[in-house]
Amino acid sequence: MNVADLNTINFEEGAVLLIDKPLDWTSFDVIRKIRNLIKIKKVGHAGTLDPLATGLLIVCTGKYTKKINEYMAQEKEYTGTFTLGATTPTYDLESQPENFKPYDYLSEADIQNAVQAFLGEIDQVPPIHSAIKKDGKRVYELARKGMDVKLEPRKIIIKEFEVDASQLPEVGFRVVCSTGTYIRSLAHDFGLALGCGAYLSSLRRTRIGTFRVENAVSIDTFEEIIKERKNRNLQQNT
Structure with missing residues (x-):
């Protein structure tokens, strides 16, 4: 512009x-x-x-x-950081970190290997603290009331996924993905794959189409x- x-x-x-x-x-x-x-x-x-x-x-x-x-x-590109060793209910810093676990056993190879599982077409469950509607209501409203919310996985495409693990517990990332991708969910799922938990600690959208x-x-x-x-x-x- x-x-x-x-x-x-x-x-x-x-x-x-x-x-x-x-x-x-x-x-x-x-x-x-x-x-x-x-x-x-x-x-x-x-x-x-x-x-x-x-x-x-x-x-x-x-x-x-x-x-x-x-x-x-159109496809989107994001950069930001995941923080390893804990999770949050919202998958980002809108809520407080909890479930602390050690992460120092992870090698650079462990982290880079985990990236491979998220490339291409994958199933992703959106965060329950999101504006998706279920039964006519925003699911974050149900989640805030403590109700049990179950969301079905959706097909998304992660075209590119790069990480920099040189400053643990923060992992820098760049992602190119299809519309409908939740980077918060990607952070959470990445933490699950590593076994130590993770949440999204910063996010910047750098491109749309x-x-x-x-x-x-x-x-x-x-x-x-x-x-x-x-x-x-x-x-x-x-």
Whole structure:
């Protein structure tokens, strides 16, 4: 996305905005902010990022909201870290680590060998603390009430999976995967395969299809550009 284009885009007609979502913001926080700035209601995003994740969020406005499903279906790339030696109920740091186990017996070869089991088409069970609906209700709402939630595995594709185990207990990773993949579940399942447990400790989405986070703007930069655009328009009309 060319930043200069933000000065001329007709948001009502339709635009594709690449936003680098900040930490601790929900994806809807970004949508609400953009709606308030550009003063139109027809704004949506192509794929949720959890609050503790950063990175590429595709935001569509106006007529381009019809393209959201098309963008959501494209493969995605993520980087981040897994932390070995514990699990969390949410599979990330939205909840506290528990079930601590030793991990220092693992060799570099053990960790690299575990990667191989996750390449290609695999079955993955989504986390119960997710927005998937079951019997008409979000499963995270059921999980928070302490209800027993069972989800069926789904077919996903892990096209590329690279790890760096030089800084244990943190394992750096890069993943290229199909839509519908939960990186939190990948962290949890990776920990199970190693026998010591793991949870997702940081996550950044770096690519969706051909769209890259390097071409995205921060929400602060977006706000600054839109406010400057409004000020120019006011000056031209006075």
